Amino acid sequence: MTESKLDYNNLGFKAGIEIHAQLSTEKKLFCHCSAALTNETPQVIVQRKFRPVLGEMGVYDPALLIEFEKNHTIFYEVFDSVCTYELDETPPFPINTEALYDCIKLAKMMNCEIVEETNVCRKNYLDGSVPCGFQRTALVGYNGQISLIKDPPMIDEKELSISWIYIEEDAARKDNDRTKGKNVFFKLDRLGIPLIEIVTDHGLSSPTEVIFAARTLGMLIKSSGIARKGLGTIRQDINVSIAEGDRVELKGIQLLQLIPIAIDFEIQRQLGLISIQKELIKRDIQPQDVPLQTLDVTEVFSKTSSQVIQSALKRKERVLMLPIAGFQGLLGRELQPNKQFGTELSDRVKSLTNLKGIIHSDEDLLKYNFSEREILELTKKCEERSFAFVIAIGKNKEAQKALTFVHERLLAAFNGVPQETRHVNSDGISTFTRDLHGRSRLYPDTDLPPVVIDLKRVKMIEENLPENFWSRIRRFSKEYSISIDLAEDLIYDDKAEIFAELIQRGAPSKVVVTTLTQTLTAISREGVDINNITDNHLLEIFEALRLNKFAKEAIPDILTNLGKNPTKSLSDIVSDFGGGMSQEELNKLVLKVLKTSQELVKERGMNAFSPIMGLIMKEARGKIDGKIVSETLRKYLRKQVK
Amino acid sequence: MAEEKYAGYRGSTLDWLKKQGLEVWDEIEVTKADSSIKGVILPRNELADPNFISLKLSTGYNIGFNIEDVLRVRKIGRFQGKYRIPKVEIAQKPALPFVPILGCGGTIASRLDYQTGGTIPALTPEELFSSFPEIAELARVETSLLFDIFSENISFGHYVKILTEIESLIQNDAPQGIVLTHGTDTLAFTAAALSFSITNPPFPIVITGSQRSSDRPSSDSFFNLYNSVLYAASPKAKKEVVVIMHEKSSDTSCTIHRGTRIRKMHSSRRDAFKTIGGSPLGRITERKISFAKEEENLSIEVELKDKPCQITKKFEEKVGLIYHYPGIQPGVLDYYIEAGYKGIVLAGTGLGHVSSNLIPTIKKANENEIVIVTTTQCLHGFTGLSVYESGRQLQKAGVVSVFNILPETAYIKLAYLLGNYRKTEKIIELMKQNLKGEITIREKFQEF
The missing domain is CATH 1.10.10 (Arc Repressor Mutant, subunit A)
Structure with missing residues (x-):
């Protein structure tokens, strides 16, 4: 990890994380379908449209209205493995109590208070990812606390406060292969898989602490034994802010190593926005100097050689311009590598409308093949208000809408950093996805009565909580004289028990470690299904090794063979190698x-x-x-x- | 109002609230053991567990807490929700056709009722346009709420109220068409009642509803209402009672059903309504109305079109609908005879049969001038009492077989006929006649 140049302490950096993890229950949360993904081809495709509804407080959530205006049509891929509940054609069945009490177990592992009567709530989503238009979710625990594990060394240096733990249904999977333009496709298999969401408070004061928190919670979830394993089963979002900035939610970070990089880019972005805010003050520009007055400049391009505009004009689209006083030079200011303030405007338009983006005056306009005459005419149009503008190309209404969003974002620049949700790409740089959802999108689910929690059952769970994972790691490391890292790997990968068993039976510890931590991973990467290799197989293999039936060098080949031919017996496989040699x-x-x-x-x-x-x-x-x-x-x- | 302050609370929680000087909408901090939580006290559903108090947290989530081991409670503020649908002024276009929307307990647009957890219909045009502004592009709309009850509570009195309203619209307003919104459970009964009671309607009468309430983003109510208004406003529309609902699970098309052959065939799906024993009249796809070929509509000998519109508002309420089952006792029928019923519809097995142990009682009913007709539980196919000996016995006892009319439609038709005609022979004759498309004379092979 490269050291950051930013002084997080002085910036008043604060962060919290949200972790989502799928539970490994057999059935889904609100219906009796198997909680598993499928590779089936869809049997039917159902088409739907969503509309915003009023929140409990009598207001529409603005983010939902924007989603509605995108006018997307949603297509659901229906598989044999889903039922009419997932399609919003049957009301929910009572909540899966196995999942509910699994969530309580995790809440108890984090020393949370347990809600005495849970109420399933509806959280509106109009992007189509939930066919009802809302995700069913319930608060299960609150006010928890765990020790933040710093690594290395494993010392509980800081208490991490857990604000909330929820149980909810996972959303449908977007099918990016089929999605095109306004037609968005979703696979219904993932919808309804029980998901827990853990939300920490904003007490994390450095990117390193955020990593520790993500790791600690990840290990805690894994050690609880209730979570599903595999790629994409645990997802984390990070909320960050600095004193002069505001809360921004970073979503989609897949790797822990990416956390400090993404945070660094985000804080740089916030600092950039704050510098724009200060520059505006210095230039003495006020929000009222930037009215939403758009000009139709289609005429300017009547003989254009710009390909972009030519093809737009063929589609009978218009070219609209928003002149912006006082923003010259600011639109081109870089906020993240290769992302200018103008890119923020463009990302917003891409996300909130069906346009592909905007063109702004700090860009090299010649790259769009604008002629010098055209540029001069555009400049003239906003001369009196100084030279900065944004151009949107599209159907009149759509382009107008785009410039309205641009205008909103420009006004927000006077306040520095707007609250929003951003998606982090694999290089750590983020892109705007939406404004933060308000709470008016949450309301009680009238389909399900409240569930009173069985306190006796909670007590039983509490008395049988699994051993705290970090004390287990430490104990394991000491007991078998192995490093903390190795102990952690073994426990992480659920190999601790077989490791202990093999060592007790006198297997050479070096070979055991190599086999469990490296060989299995290596052959799995080569495509061998290592789920076919059971603990019994491993016991047999090491017993055979002890009897010199083969040499330790043969282990990778034997495991590969076993993985590929799970029905074959070990002795057959060994004899395939010609048996041992005396x-x-x-x-x-x-x-x-x-x-x-x-x-x-x-x-x-x-x-x-x-x-x-x-x-x-x-x-x-x-x-x-x-x-x-x-x-x-x-x-x-x-x-x-x- | 004293009750409002403690809405939904009773027993120990009510006492506790009073003792603490707290009421609904107070923002409080509750401390239990070594932890506390803040939230607003919500009204509580009266049917929920009485030992808990509902709290809305700042995150928007609701929870319930047990008052038992509360250490401390502190009022920290007060909050009052306003559950009004924002009104939007939309200029109605005078050139558009006039389409009144009558609310019959069905929800057009709605707001959530915190207390019951149910929904409250929003029915002023301003509220309607706020939710569904697109409707204003189709027609000049005026809304009125005739009654607001669950559809399972609708009965003959409500039919009369609807008929009276339609009569007044015909006399005073000359609309292009009208739309009724109705709960789906008994929508088919109302459709049949209006079909029989209105002869030669001067405009299309559309009944619609929704299977997903309008408080959800995925509700089918907008699509159904939009297409209903579109149809009612169209000069192409047929001047008869129709039901317009989702054709499929997708929000892509609506089916136009004849009011007498419709049945709700699924408790919750959007495409629950099906025309039984024939093809629907047509469909609406992407704002285009298309009708099925005339011969596929089968035998609609609806009254002569040059006759003036006539509305009758009488129904005989003493009509029963009995679903036959193995082991049924004659006492069931005896009850109807003794209670002075005038007509009974049997939903018989197969071809319309009932157990032979009912025959003496049926004879007795017949002697009491009670009209007994039989239909089939199978819904699809015709009754036929001449096929088996047992059927012939039933006919002899006075049971009238009424072809392939649906049991629910037969029930409404019999109530209508008994309300408007005196002579039993005439009633039986009309029961066997196709008045409003309720009986089809041929069943096409593909239609099952």
């Missing part, structure tokens, strides 16, 4: 090879060892330990040379 057989082999290599021995003496060893190993590999082969060869070779 010392006697080895002796014979060595003498045979030495005989055919007489000349080489004469020529090189003891230096013939390596090439001859190679010849012998061609036949002996995997059947007998290489060390024994080399000892035997050395003995016979020495005799001959003498």
Whole structure:
């Protein structure tokens, strides 16, 4: 991790994280479908449109109205594995209590208070990811606290406050292959898989602490034994702010290593926005100097050679311009690598309308093939208000809407950093997705009555909580004299028990460690299904190794074979390798090879060892330990040379 | 109002609130053991567990807390929700056709009722346009709420009220068409009642509803209402009672059903309404109305079109609908005879059969001038009492077989006929006649 140049302490940096993890229950949260993804081809595709509804308080959530205005049509891919609940054609069944109490278990592991009567609420989503238009979610625990594990060394240095823990249904999976323009496709299989959401308070004061928190919570979830394993089953969002900035939610960070990079870029962005705010004050520009007065400048381009505009004019689109007083030079100010303030405007238009973006006056307009005359005319149009403008190309209404969003964003620049949700790309740079949702999108679910929590059951859960994972790691490391890192890996990957068992049976610890931590991962990467390799297989393999049925070098091949042929017995697989080789057989082999290599021995003496060893190993590999082969060869070779 | 202050609370929680000097909408901080939580006290559903108090947290989530081990409670503020749908002034276009919308308990647009957890209909045009502004592009709309009850509580009195309103619209306003919004559970009964009671309607009468309430972003109410208004405002529309609802699960098309052959066939799906034993009249796709070929509409010998519109508002309420089941006892029928019923519709098995142990009672009913007709539980297909001996026995006892009329439609038709005609022979004759498309004379192979 490269050290950040930013002084987080002085900036008043604050962060909190939200972690989502799928539970490994058999059934979904509100119906009886299997909680699993599918590769089936869809049987039916259902088409829907969504409309905003009023929140409980009698107001529309603005973010929802924007989503509505995008006028998307949603398509659902219906599989044999989903029912009419996922399609919003059947009301919910009572909440899956297994999932509910699993969530309570996790809440208790974080020392949370448990809600005595949970109320399922509806959280509106108009993007189509939930066919009802809302996600069902319930608060389960609150006011928790855990020790933040810094690593290394593993010391509980700071308490991390857990604000809330929720149980909710996962949303549908977007099908990016089919989605095109306003037609958005979703796969319904993921919808309804139980999901827990853990929200920490904003007490994290550096990017490193954010990593620690994400790691700590990730380990805690894994050690609870209730979460689903695999890629995409745990997702984390980060809320960050600095004193002069505001709360921004960073979503979609897949790797922990990306956290400090993404935070660094975000804080740089916030600092950039604050500098724009200060520059506006310096230039004495007020919001009222930037009215929403757009001009239709289509005429300017009547003989244009700009491809972009030519094809737009063919579609009967218009070119609208918003002159902006006092923003010259600011639109081009870089906020993140290759992302200017103008890009923020453009991203917003891309996300909130169906336009592909905007053009602004701090860009090199010649790259759009605008002629000098056209640029001059545009400049003239806003001369009196100084030279800065944004151009939107589209159907009149759509372009007007785009410039309205641009205008809103420009006004927000006077206040520095707007609250928003941003998606983090794989390089750590983020893109605007939407404004932060307000709370008017949450209201009670009238389909389900409140559920009174069974306190006796909670008590039983509390009395049987799994061992705190970090004390388990420490205990394991001490007991087996292995490093903390190794202990953590074994516990993380659920290999601790088989490790202990193998060591107790006298298997060589180095080979066991290599097999469990490296070999299995390596062959899995090569596409071998290691789920076919059971703990029993491992016990058998090491027992066979002890009896010299084969050499340790054969382990990767044997595991690969087992993974590919789960029905084959171990002894069959071993005999595929020709079985083991006895010392006697080895002796014979060595003498045979030495005989055919007489000349080489004469020529090189003891230096013939390596090439001859190679010849012998061609036949002996995997059947007998290489060390024994080399000892035997050395003995016979020495005799001959003498 | 004293109750409002403690809306929905009773027993120990009510006492507790009073003792603490707290009421609904107070913002409080509750401390239990070593932890506290803040929120606004919400009205509580009267049917929920009485030992909990509902709280809305600052995050927007609701929870319930048990008052038992509360250590401390402190009032920190007060909050009052305003549940009004924002009104939007939309200039109605005078050139557009006039389409009144009558609310019959169905929800057009709605707001959430915190207390019951249900929805309250919003029915002024301003409220309607606020939710569905697109409707203003189709017609000049005027809304009125005739009654606001769940559709399972609708009965003959409500039909009369609707008929009276339609009569007044015909006399005073000459609309292009009208739309009724109705709860879906008994929508088919109302459709049949209006079909039989209005002869030669001067404009299309559209009934619509929704299977997903309008408080959800995925509600089908907008699509159904939009297409209903579109149809009612169209000069192409047929001047009869129709039901317009989702054709499929997708928000892509609506089906136009004849009011006498419609049935709700699923408790919750959007495409629950089906025309039974025939093709629907047509469909609306992307704002285009298309009708099925005339011959596929089957045998609609609806009254002569040059006759003036006539509305009758009488129904005989003493009509029963009995679903036959194995082991049914004659006492069931005896009850109807003794209670002075004038007509009974049997939903018989298969071809319209009922157990032979009912025959003596049926004879008795027949002697009491009670009209007994039989229909089939199968819904699809015709009744036929001449096929088996048992059927012939029923006919002899006085049971009238009424072809493939749906049991619910037969019930409404019998109530209508008994309300408007005196002579039993005439009633039986009309029961067997196709008046409003309720009986089809041929069943096409593909229609099942």
